[in-house]
Amino acid sequence: MPILSADYLFDGETYLPSNTVLQVSDKGVIEAIFQTDNKTDVEVYEGLLMPGMINAHCHLELSHMQNQISEGKGLVAFLLGILAQRTLMRADDILTAIAKAEASMLANGIVAVGDISNTLDTLPQKARQQLHYQTFVECLGLKEEKAMDIFLQAKKMQSQFALYGNSSLALHAPYTLSHRLIKLVNEDGKGQVTTIHNQECEAENELFMHRTGDFLSLFEAVHFNINDFITAQKNSLQTYLPLMEQAQPLILVHNTVTTTEDIAFAQATGKQLYWCLCPNANLYIEGRLPNIPLMLQAGCTLVLGTDSLASNHSLSIWDEIKTIRTHYPEIALETMLQWACINGAQALGMDASLGRFAIGKQPGVVYIPDFHHANSTPCKLY
Ligand SMILES: [Zn+2]
Structure with a gap:
């Protein structure tokens, strides 16, 4: 049974003392963790050893749209591009x-995925059970009268995904929802993890505050009249969150323009919240990043996601970490590794087996040589 050690052994929450070794079964079950200075029969890795990473936000079904949508055009142009391209393949x-x-996620050391699904396209792949999935069957629709049909259709899809992993319903984004649909999904989801795209750009808040801006062209494209859109002169988060009182744990995705007031507003609900960062997608779509130090200061529990290949060049949590290291070098790597491991596992309700090296768990073992180097890539050992 292999015994492993490394220059840096990160257990999912913290670095362990340098003489710590990890005993792993051939199937990757953690059999023992102990300190020893006797390195006979120990495989020593130069670099970083860590548990498998958790991708808290992905849209695997959009993988065929890699390089189809131009970068830096903003969220509304991106969404219009998705609508136009989606059915062409x-x-x-x-x-x-x-x-x-x-396969690329597996190779990049990812072991579990919070995956958004609008279709059953990913079902055959999920049936192979190579990764752990929490499928979020996504509901969207602006017209109040369509809400029940959308909800029932999503419940049907959810029962299919439930055959091969965990699944729950999720709301797409504040600007694509009728109040009736929010209510239906909220009531259905009591006690189950769910997610929503939150405050991805300034135009989203502008729509809610002033009923103006870029999103009017999206409404036009889907033939929805702005007069039918309900707002309360509050920004997006402060409008929809009170309607989702049952929804927790709740993963808020992107948060690119979220302010300290918004964070305080959300935290005051007492909900179990996870704030998901998808920095490479933010740069791809909007050319900007959330204020991550501010989120840390405000006590947000952070997790990491890749979003889809429609807005990213890779599905690699390590690549997301590299981007954050470049833009916010003051954030400790150890902190970001916690987001990628234990926080992600807790957000998806998978921390009983994933996210941490502990005896009896099977969290995956990932090795990253040259982990301070910009070209470093993970390698999954178990
Ligand atoms: Zn997304």
């Missing part, structure tokens, strides 16, 4: 792209 090419994208 042949079904078998979509499945091939999904399989390839999943």
